[in-house]
Amino acid sequence: MTGSMDPIKIGSLTCTPLHPTFVAEITGIDFSKPVSDEQIKDVIKAQERFGVTVYRDTGLDDLGHVQFSRQLGELEHVPKFSGPKTVQRFAYSELFDAGNTDINGNIVQKGTRRWWYNKGNALWHTDSSFNQRRSKFSALLAHAVPKEGGNTNFADVRHAFRDLPEEKKAELRPLVLEHNLWHSRRVAAPEEYQAPTEYELAAKPPARHKLVQTAPDGGETLFLAAHAEYVVGWSKEDSQKLIWDLIHYCTQPQYTLSVQWHQPGDLVIWDNRQTMHTATPFSDQMEVRDMRRTTVFDDGPFAGGVPAKPIDQIHEKPVEVPAVAVPA
Ligand code: OGA
Numbered sequence: 001m002t003g004s005m006d007p008i009k010i011g012s013l014t015c016t017p018l019h020p021t022f023v024a025e026i027t028g029i030d031f032s033k034p035v036s037d038e039q040i041k042d043v044i045k046a047q048e049r050f051g052v053t054v055y056r057d058t059g060l061d062d063l064g065h066v067q068f069s070r071q072l073g074e075l076e077h078v079p080k081f082s083g084p085k086t087v088q089r090f091a092y093s094e095l096f097d098a099g100n101t102d103i104n105g106n107i108v109q110k111g112t113r114r115w116w117y118n119k120g121n122a123l124w125h126t127d128s129s130f131n132q133r134r135s136k137f138s139a140l141l142a143h144a145v146p147k148e149g150g151n152t153n154f155a156d157v158r159h160a161f162r163d164l165p166e167e168k169k170a171e172l173r174p175l176v177l178e179h180n181l182w183h184s185r186r187v188a189a190p191e192e193y194q195a196p197t198e199y200e201l202a203a204k205p206p207a208r209h210k211l212v213q214t215a216p217d218g219g220e221t222l223f224l225a226a227h228a229e230y231v232v233g234w235s236k237e238d239s240q241k242l243i244w245d246l247i248h249y250c251t252q253p254q255y256t257l258s259v260q261w262h263q264p265g266d267l268v269i270w271d272n273r274q275t276m277h278t279a280t281p282f283s284d285q286m287e288v289r290d291m292r293r294t295t296v297f298d299d300g301p302f303a304g305g306v307p308a309k310p311i312d313q314i315h316e317k318p319v320e321v322p323a324v325a326v327p328a
């Protein structure tokens with residue numbers, strides 16, 4: 001599967017690989033105009049081929065970001081973790097705030113809940129695996145980047161899985177993982193997230209997905225993240241050992257690449273079905289890093305997790321969170 005690093009054309013796009021197996025920088029799109037349906041097909045092909053694509057200096061604003069993302073598929077809406085009165089920073093409920101500022105643009109202070117929440121992004125994960133209806137693409141747009149640090153690191157999970165010995169693959173194939181957003185928050189910030197609030201728990205109950213799944217190219221891959229708490233039917237201890245052994249295996253240097261953000265307008269799209277990613281440190285009490293993300297629902301055969309449910313029966317738009325605690 002190791003490819004050449006020479007640029008390749010996918011329709012109107014030029015894709016320059018940044019790693020032998022995944023990640024390419026893409027040129028050929030004029031983001032100042034609506035992107036044609038024809039080009040969107042090329043974008044999706046490039047996405048599925050490379051797993052992670054980097055578009056520099058797009059000039060996109062919030063509206064352009066949301067409109068372009070909508071062309072890639074149906075978008076997730078941001079959950080209201082503080083209940084119905086949660087104040088959103090952006091005009092579009094499809095924009096997730098992955099930066100370090102509050103709704104007024106001030107730096108999120110160390111030790112606040114939001115600051116601890118962001119710590120979870122520094123664990124290797126794939127977005128929204130804790131949703132029963134999972135997501136395929138995430139599109140992260142930079143609005144302000146720090147002078148130093150704050151790269152996003154990526155892992156080629158698809159490639160890592162294919163390198164495993166056949167016996168190991170056979171052992172993993174039947175397994176189902178239970179993913180829980182509050183588990184990864186607890187791993188990253190044990191004291192702060194010992195007891196999530198009733199709104200938090202109601203907004204994001206756990207979800208189950210097969211561990212070994214089919215990648216867009218038809219081969220096998222892993223659907224793995226720090227959100228994974230249990231292998232269904234296993235003890236927590238055994239579950240966590242397997243999950244972290246696999247995360248460490250998949251994130252060895254030969255399977256990973258660090259993507260540097262150069263300027264506002266840089267856009268990185270990743271495929272949550274076949275990669276993992278992690279935020280990396282920067283001077284988060286000194287510098288603003290303003291990053292906004294859209295997340296595109298999966299619509300493939302694995303979209304509804306286990307037990308597989310038709311996706312129109314899964315409600316992943318918790319706009320109104322009931323004011324009752326959901327049993328853990
Ligand atoms: C995300 C995320 C990493 C980063 O937006 O899903 O994990 O580097 N971001 O901001």
Ligand code: MN
Nearest residue numbers: 121125126127
């Ligand atoms: Mn993420």
